[in-house]
Amino acid sequence: MRESDFNVGKFFAFLFVLILFLFMLSPLFEEGDGAKIDKNLSDIKNRVSYFHSLKSVKEIERILSDNNDFSKYREITDSAKTVIFGESKDLENGTANLVTSIVLDYRGFDTLGELIVLFISILGLTIILSTLSFAKFEEPSFLQITGVKFVTPFMILVGIYIFLHGHLSPGGGFPAGAIIATATLFSLIGCKFNYRVSNLKFIESNAGFFVILLATLGLYFTGSFFGNYLPTGIVGKLYSSSLILIIYSLVGLKVGAELSVGIKTLYNGEKDDDR
């Protein structure tokens, strides 16, 4: 690590992580109203994530103990019957895939926690393995080199396709990142292609920074973390669910870059490739 490559983006990312951590700790110490969440139960149709925000755990317990019938909440599923694929617009999320809307909107903290766990594990891997020496591999043959050259761009293309269509079809950021990392593994073993780790680090840090920035802007505009504040388009189109598309593609880039750095570190020590 050279001291001269001080990055402004890394500094801001660190700052935002700190602010986020303070925000996550805050409900433990104070008892009061949430940031902008209405306590009125009739508004629950508009924001289902009211249930999942940290502030209102006691509130939900009180409601559930008062009246046990869930007929009120069934109104939400009833309104979903009127959604027509390819025509209706301006829904709450705009995703055609229900899992994505749960993972990235109602339970955004879940995805953020997964990202942090992956980041910490890759950090430990690189710190431990950077002291080890260079490992020798067999020279790849002619056919392997041409095959890997042919297949690797297509694997990257399929990974990009999967995280771009995360809100329409099964898949999303994490499998796409795994596929991209497998492509880098192929090109490392097959044709000795030397990645620049600094580029991957740049992609990873900036993607993480922008994920947290966009999610925190949601706190300002809608009152909940990972809230969807941009206008959503027509259901079923590519550019339909505004913020989920952006955040999922950022997550895919971040996971792909992180796993590629880990694989590169396992392939040879980290000291050899900073050039």
Place this chain on the structure above:
Amino acid sequence: MIFIAIIFIFIGVLFSFLGSLGILRMKDTYNRLQTSTKATTLGAFSTIIGVGFLNPSWFFKLILIAFFILITSPIASHSLARASHKTGIKLEENQFDALNNENGEKK
């Protein structure tokens, strides 16, 4: 339509079964590789065609999958054969091996 699909899938399953039977019955590593690659390639191909008859809206994606199987399976068998030759596995009953004796390469 379903009948044609079932016929294609049956042919695919039959050839992949023959390939696995070949792995059991052959004595040599290279012969096992030969039977397994050819049989799995055609098996995957005809199974994919059968699925395409079952669900025509997946047709283009299935063409892509078939294309990639056609490219990658010979490379995989080649790298397996090359690795087993490099680690010193010999041919059955010491047949003529041109890669092993480099002087007798041109004969």
Place this chain on the structure above:
Amino acid sequence: MDKKCSFSSFFNSFFLFFIIYLFLTFPFDIEEFLTGIFLSIIIVLIFKNFLDYFSLKPPLFLSLFYLFSYIIFLLWEILKANLNVAKIVLSPKININSVIVTCKTELKSELGKSILANSITLTPGTLSVEVKDDSLYIHCMDTKITSPEDVYKSIVKPFEDKIKRFSL
């Protein structure tokens, strides 16, 4: 053979990436179309070191036609190979003598040599074990073929003639 990536290989690979993206997102849409063009330009720019082999012979449509006819010929050969495998496996007693022989190719380009070796692997009774500069090392299951001229005539020659039409 120069290492520089020419414009034609750029164009061919861009075209291929674009077609594959459209295949992945089958119901064709204007948004998908524009995204596909953008993505394939980006991938061609990232992997420009990888695409140096990707060149067909100059009249592009003619060589594409020959490429498709070659793929159909290869599928027919795969079918024959499978029938051969079935005949060998289902016979009550297996007696095969296998040899590894060499032969030289006239093909020069990386694309042509790799297509030749891969299609040799897929045809009946042969498996390409190693490729060094010009010579292929082929593992044969037949006992009758022993001399390199025999191998060249019966196995390599029919493929080579068809590959020469669209690649160097």
Place this chain on the structure above:
Amino acid sequence: MIFWIFIFIFILSIISSIVSITAKDLLYSVLSLSLLSLLTSILFFILNAPDVAITEAAVGAALTTVIFIFGIRRTEREDK
């Protein structure tokens, strides 16, 4: 029909997990672990969870195997 497929996959996964625990050669245990994750992804697909199935197949069968094999290269192959 689905029931018997379930039973078949369960038996195969139990066998592969037992092999992955008891094998002396660590490479065999890693390969059987990848087989186990492949079977699990098929189970997820039958149970209508294609998201999890894709993730399991990409991470469990491809990436984790490779990382384990890299780890075996760094250390010893035989179990003691």
